Amino acid sequence: MYLYGASGHCKVIIDSIESSTNKIIEGVFDDNNELKSILNIPIYNFKQFDKKNIKELIISVGDNKVRKQIAESVTANYVSVIHSNAVVSKYAFIDKGTSIMASAVVNASAKIGKHCIINTGAVVEHDCVLDDFVHISPNASLAGNVKIGEGSHIGIGAQIIQGITIGKWVTIGAGTVVIRDVPDSTLFVGNPAREIKK
Structure with a gap:
């Protein structure tokens, strides 16, 4: 390897x-x-x-x-890695190239795309869908049925309430609380989240 x-x-x-x-x-x-x-x-x-x-x-x-x-x-046989202390439901789907770190939780019917990062202590709840190349930072939490578009980065300690859709190539700042949908290619920060940059 x-x-x-x-x-x-x-x-x-x-x-x-x-x-x-x-x-x-x-x-x-x-x-x-x-x-x-x-x-x-x-x-x-x-x-x-x-x-x-x-x-x-x-x-x-x-x-x-x-x-x-x-x-x-790079064409290769990409594999995923799941830390032994992570909790991943047998009903979750993890695609190739994804890394799930220590103390992370991925719950039932969550779908994680290719080459994603579920970092230390992050929570991805039931029925969440993460497109390819998403990064969920340490201690960030996604409630149930959240959708995250390709390439988006959810900052450390951010919280996203249930049913929210985050667009592609979005950055959610550290500690941000997201209570509304977020469009593509934007930067959101604060509590509640507000757009500060496209």
């Missing part, structure tokens, strides 16, 4: 993999040639690497746009 992106987020994914599987992480890819290892795992230049040796890959980059760029440019 290999990871792509030697960042702080990569360290959390390494911890999740080691907590939940017996798989060996053979290396991490990064464009910074000065980096040699991360948590004692060797770092390689992807362009110079023999791709046929890559059996499984996880994109370990927190930035949603960069994660999408890598996923669209």
